[in-house]
Amino acid sequence: MSEPFVIETSELRKQYDGVEALRGLSLQVPAGSIYGFLGRNGAGKTTTIKLLLGMARPTSGTAMVFGRPSTLEAASVEIRRRIGFVSDQKDLYDYMTVDEMIRFTAPFFPRWRADLEQRYRRSFELPADRKVKALSRGMRTKLALLLALCRGAELLILDEPTSGLDPAMTEEVLQSLVAHVASEEMTVFFSSHQIAEVDQIGDHVAIIDRGRTVVAGALDDLRDQYRRIELVFAGDAPEATFRSPGVERVRRKGRVLTVLSSAGSDRFVAEARALNPVSVDVAAVTLKEIFLETVVGEA
Amino acid sequence: MLWYKSFLETRWRFLIGLAILMLSVTGTVLAYPRVARLLPLVPSIDTSGELGRRIKDIADLSRTYRGYIWAQTLRQNVTQMLSFFAVLLGAGGLLSQASGSGALFTLSLPVSRNRLLGVRTATGLAELAALAFVPILLLPVISPAVGERFGIPEALAHGVCFFAAGAVLFSLTCLLSTMFNDMWRPVLIGCAVAVVLGIAEALFPELSQYSLYGVMSGERYFRGGGMPWLELLASAAVSAAMLFAASRNLARQDF
Numbered sequence: 001m002s003e004p005f006v007i008e009t010s011e012l013r014k015q016y017d018g019v020e021a022l023r024g025l026s027l028q029v030p031a032g033s034i035y036g037f038l039g040r041n042g043a044g045k046t047t048t049i050k051l052l053l054g055m056a057r058p059t060s061g062t063a064m065v066f067g068r069p070s071t072l073e074a075a076s077v078e079i080r081r082r083i084g085f086v087s088d089q090k091d092l093y094d095y096m097t098v099d100e101m102i103r104f105t106a107p108f109f110p111r112w113r114a115d116l117e118q119r120y121r122r123s124f125e126l127p128a129d130r131k132v133k134a135l136s137r138g139m140r141t142k143l144a145l146l147l148a149l150c151r152g153a154e155l156l157i158l159d160e161p162t163s164g165l166d167p168a169m170t171e172e173v174l175q176s177l178v179a180h181v182a183s184e185e186m187t188v189f190f191s192s193h194q195i196a197e198v199d200q201i202g203d204h205v206a207i208i209d210r211g212r213t214v215v216a217g218a219l220d221d222l223r224d225q226y227r228r229i230e231l232v233f234a235g236d237a238p239e240a241t242f243r244s245p246g247v248e249r250v251r252r253k254g255r256v257l258t259v260l261s262s263a264g265s266d267r268f269v270a271e272a273r274a275l276n277p278v279s280v281d282v283a284a285v286t287l288k289e290i291f292l293e294t295v296v297g298e299a
Numbered sequence: 300m301l302w303y304k305s306f307l308e309t310r311w312r313f314l315i316g317l318a319i320l321m322l323s324v325t326g327t328v329l330a331y332p333r334v335a336r337l338l339p340l341v342p343s344i345d346t347s348g349e350l351g352r353r354i355k356d357i358a359d360l361s362r363t364y365r366g367y368i369w370a371q372t373l374r375q376n377v378t379q380m381l382s383f384f385a386v387l388l389g390a391g392g393l394l395s396q397a398s399g400s401g402a403l404f405t406l407s408l409p410v411s412r413n414r415l416l417g418v419r420t421a422t423g424l425a426e427l428a429a430l431a432f433v434p435i436l437l438l439p440v441i442s443p444a445v446g447e448r449f450g451i452p453e454a455l456a457h458g459v460c461f462f463a464a465g466a467v468l469f470s471l472t473c474l475l476s477t478m479f480n481d482m483w484r485p486v487l488i489g490c491a492v493a494v495v496l497g498i499a500e501a502l503f504p505e506l507s508q509y510s511l512y513g514v515m516s517g518e519r520y521f522r523g524g525g526m527p528w529l530e531l532l533a534s535a536a537v538s539a540a541m542l543f544a545a546s547r548n549l550a551r552q553d554f
Contacts, residue, residue, distance in 0.1 A: 081409035
């Protein structure tokens with residue numbers, strides 16, 4: 001993986017029948033990261049993934065994977081040779097058995113990992129002769145995961161990998177993923193609307209809303225930089241405009257002014273003191289709070 | 300492996316079609332002695348009307364075994380059933396599978412859409428070829444059972460006609476399958492086109508040997524006019540054009 005960014009999109013737009021699914025989405029996914037792609041249902045996550053895999057064409061903008069444009073058919077074929085993919089519906093062939101599915105998929109990937117195949121067949125306890133249509137949702141997810149993990153891929157793209165699974169199965173799938181990534185050198189790009197999931201296994205995150213990136217970066221950086229600052233005043237909180245960088249949200253409620261800052265708190269607090277608050281309280285924020293403030297707050 | 304997948308997706312349509320066509324041909328052959336016994340009893344028919352003309356035509360043709368086979372099975376049963384199964388074989392594919400039935404998995408494989416369509420088309424055409432040739436090649440095999448002969452070259456000639464004309468309907472449904480995201484609309488439209496062509500042939504019988512069904516039944520060959528090479532070539536060209544349009548259409552599709 002020589003490129004610093006495995007995935008790079010710039011001003012990506014996609015319109016379906018007059019509806020804008022993506023409205024200028026820009027992303028940079030660093031090589032070797034576990035990148036959570038967070039957004040509400042219908043935010044544009046699946047559309048983005050389809051564009052990255054060449055399943056749909058963008059209306060405008062660019063989508064590069066491994067430094068190659070995913071919009072060109074020849075480049076897209078090469079890109080897919082290096083990608084493991086699990087769709088949100090765990091799209092597989094219902095009429096094949098588990099064994100047939102595996103034997104069908106392996107020859108397409110020259111770096112197919114027969115050793116991993118054997119390992120996951122055992123650990124996932126997949127019934128070789130059972131038809132895919134007869135598998136439970138959990139088993140289907142495990143099979144889809146096996147087919148993605150054994151491709152010898154440099155990039156795993158997972159669209160809502162745990163959707164529809166119970167908590168125990170979700171945990172099992174996430175642990176398998178983490179263990180796999182720990183032993184293989186690869187990048188994982190996974191979409192989810194489960195904040196806890198991204199928090200649990202991700203090291204980078206992009207939050208998208210209505211087809212645009214609203215927050216992106218390393219999770220640790222976000223945790224360091226995002227602060228909730230609560231200013232309490234003697235009387236009603238003033239209607240103030242702040243010039244400090246990174247002021248994302250300002251809420252007034254009675255005597256309390258709450259500010260979400262994405263650039264730490266020092267400069268903001270210095271500026272806010274000029275308003276003579278009775279107290280200033282600075283608190284770290286969780287990913288869930290960032291999500292709720294940036295996405296739900298915009299709704 | 301894509302070949303195997305394509306075969307799995309169409310195998311029941313293909314196998315059922317093959318079984319029905321083989322049964323139809325076999326039944327027609329085995330019924331010949333009874334028909335031959337009844338033919339002298341057919342009274343003279345008033346041929347002034349279209350219906351009378353047709354009945355007389357069939358009765359006259361059936362006075363020889365070759366004519367009986369052509370009139371009863373090649374021109375009618377096999378032509379109609381092969382048309383239907385050609386339409387069925389052409390239906391399906393990526394677009395109809397788009398909603399959770401494997402299309403996204405297929406599209407995530409390192410394979411171009413042209414190759415996907417190419418393999419699917421080639422598999423369908425191979426199955427169509429089997430439907431066109433295998434039942435007809437039964438004729439030389441089972442005709443001795445009723446004391447008759449049917450030449451292998453003649454069977455092959457009719458097989459070529461069935462295949463070339465059937466490929467037109469197959470390609471039409473392939474094209475329609477890249478336009479509609481379900482399996483039934485392409486099948487229904489394909490069948491409707493087949494029926495309209497049949498009606499057109501009935502309305503203009505003087506053009507029947509140039510029509511799709513005229514080519515399919517090998518009428519010119521049967522009547523001693525040789526192979527309809529020009530019509531076969533035209534059928535192949537129309538099929539190729541529709542398959543090309545299907546590939547362009549599929550390349551443009553968003554999934």
